Amino acid sequence: MDQPAVVAFPSPSSLDDAEAASRGAAALREIDAAIELVLSGVARRMRLIAIPFIETVAATGLAHANAVGIDFRLERRDRLGVATVTIGPVRPDG
Secondary structure: OOOOOOOOOOOHHHOOHHHHHHHHHHHHHHHHHHHHHHHHOOOOOEEEEOOOOHHHHHHHHHHHHHHOOEEEEEEEOOOOOOEEEEEEEEOOOO
């Protein structure tokens, strides 16, 4: 049986600025899509797990969620580079 290989998870510091910005933009699109799903009522809550570079755009995602009255939570796990973002539910006052 073959040994499993560990895949190196890229970090923002290992990429040039353009590539890091591109990956951050992709993570922000995931956050915005989750916000739209919650806002439209398709989902009550969305969890985005281990999306590369999500921590680099979490503040912007928080601002987007707050602007439309949706809860946003960033959870960092024990493993470096693995974060979970929970979008939703819609706040009662939102």
